[in-house]
Amino acid sequence: MTQASFVKRRYLALWFPWLPAERLARTPRAGRKGSPERPLVLAEAVKGALRLAAVDRHAEALGLLPGLPLADARARVTGLIVADHDAAADQRLLERLADLCIRYTPIVAPEPPDTLILDIAGAAHLFGGEGGLSRDVRVRLGRHGFTVRTAIEDTPDAAWARARFDAACVAALPVAALRLGGERETALHRAGLYTVGDIASRPLSGLAARFGAAAATAVRRMVGDAESPIAPRRVLPPVEVERRFPEPVARTDYVLGVLADLLAEACRMLDARGEGGRRFEAEFFRADGKVQGVCVETGAPVRHAAPVVELFTHSLARLEDPLDPGFGFDAVCLSVPVTQPLAPGQPDLDRAPPPGPALDALIDRLAARLGPDRLLRFHARESHVPERAARLRPGSPSCSWPVPPLSEPPLRPFSLLRPPRLLSNVVADVPDAPPRRFRLGVTFLTIVRAEGPERIAAEWWRRPGLTRDYYRVEDETGRRLWIFRHGLYGHEETNPRWYLHGLFA
Incomplete structure (x- = not known):
């Protein structure tokens, strides 16, 4: 067994029970904010009738739940504020919240419409343990106006369920936590099975024969006997380093110096892997929750920090929205999502640099100063027809050009x-x-x-x-x-x- 196989996975679920309503509460338009006197509901058309798709906490306290016809809701509660439900806007907000949570772990998976799953294995100690990490998430998101309920478990399904249902442990969760649908839940209740513990204590073969294989699989995923993978918002990069500050840092020059140190550390990791980076991404996390990102690319794999620092300097100077510390930066993260093998090179006796790397470095600097879309290069294309064998595209070439032996004349002219x-x-x-x-x-x-x-x-x-x-x-x-x-x-x-x-x- 490898060392990685001994790492115990731990998952943190973040459930936003009133995400659509709190999204509208953040908008500047008047009349959208709910209050105890005038609760807020969001409606959508379902089979020709308007039904509640989401509510705020005040409407829920009055007994208004999603799925209720809007006419019935108006009859029960007077003075409702009614808004149109926008599922796409909720999805975009959930993705932005996922980007905000990358400060805690790079593995963040959105679970639409209102949940995030974070793989926190190996990250909780940075925040004083799992309890400290949960508190930090609730406080940070609370400052942005979001109510969040958290739960930490060994499986994503168990964390998702415990964040929603008030249960002391997985065994005490109701059968609704298995997400089997209303008909199967009713059938389980009729069979005298009300909790996950009731089901798990019985042979799952009988459960599968009576209620289908999906029911048995859901139980196994809940207790960790079956694989329950998550789909993170971004793929874990081969190399990633970060620096967290005890107090927010408001000096941009200091943060850029930290970025240079992170680049040097990342290049040492690339050297140990025998690789070079082709794409470097820096993310600056502000104390107010805003995340600013800068990305640079190189035409050839590199693992020296100095040229990449120069590229970041040019890219930051070109930003339309300059790097603004606001109330200060509390973390800087550098990742290298694209790498390639890079063998050690040996210079000539006269120490003259070869023309290829010098040209690539020039093109990288021009792209960082002018923008990658304003610099075009010829890219090889899979076509035997001469006029279609190359095309102009932004950025670095995607493949190498065929080079004939030096003793042979060129097969085709350059122009x-x-x-x-x-x-x-x-x-x-x-x-x-x-x-x-x-x-x-x-x-x-x-x-x-x-x-x-x-x-x-x-x-x-x-x-x-x-x-x-x-x-x-x-x-x-x-x-x-x-x-x-x-x-x-x-x-x-x-x-x-x-x-x-x-x-x-």
Whole structure:
């Protein structure tokens, strides 16, 4: 068994019982905030009728629950504030809250519509234990106007259930915590099973035979006998380091110095892994809950801190919303989500830097200063058709270009003519011989050497086209050209045309 297999997983569930109502309470529009005198409900159309989709705490105290027809709610309570339910806005808010909770652990999974699951294994000691972490979450989110109920358990399902239901332990949870649906819950009650403990104390084979395999699986996931994976909002990066401050820091220069120290630490970790970073992401957590992020990318894997610090400096200077400490930063996190293998390099005897890394560093600096979308590079594309074999895209190249051996001439010219120039008065032996003589503009050229053909057929998924036969030719003055015949003699064309597509240097 590996060392990681001994780590006991612990999960913290955050349940926001009145998330939609508290979202509206944060909006500046008047008349949206509920009060004990005028509670707030959110309604949506269900099968042609308006029903309550969410309520605030005051409406719930008056007995108004989701699912109740709006007409019945108005009849029970006068002076209701009614708003439209917006599930998409609630989802966006839940995702923002998940980003806020990344300060506690990188593994945060939203459970729509109103719950977050945090994997806190190995993170609770940073906040004085599990109790201290739970208190810190409640206090921090409470300052933002959100009511949150927390629970910590060994499985995500148990944490989710205990955050919702007032139970001392997993065994005391009601069968509704298994999320089996109303019909199965009623059937379990009729069978005398009211809690998870009642079900877990009986053979699960009988439960599966009577209530379906889903019921037995739900119990096993609740008690930890079956896998219960979560889907975190972001994938755990290969390398991640952070620095937390005992008190909020309001000096931006000090925080940037901490970022440089984190980069040096991350580069040491990359060196131990034999890798280099291609993408570096820095997140600055403010005491008021705002999270500011900055990302830089490199054209080649690097594991030296100095050039990455320079890239972050240029990127921060280009931000439309400058890095503002507000009431102070209380944490800085640096992650390297994209890495690649990087073998140690050896400089030449004259210690001259190779041209490739110098060019990549220049492009990285330009992209950081001007913005990655304003700098275009040619990217190789999987196509045999020459004019489609490359395209301009922002950022660094996605794959390496094929490089011929130094002893061999290039197979294709570096630049192509767009569109190819038509050749006239072509003299060539049929069916597959290269031309011996042709006219380019007003000049007649005589070919003394030729190599080919390189046959390129039209791509079958596009509109049908003619086959091309490419030749590398040299005329009597030493000029080297790249020409092609458009069409095959006797098969596709009776008199194919010839074109000049490129010039060799």
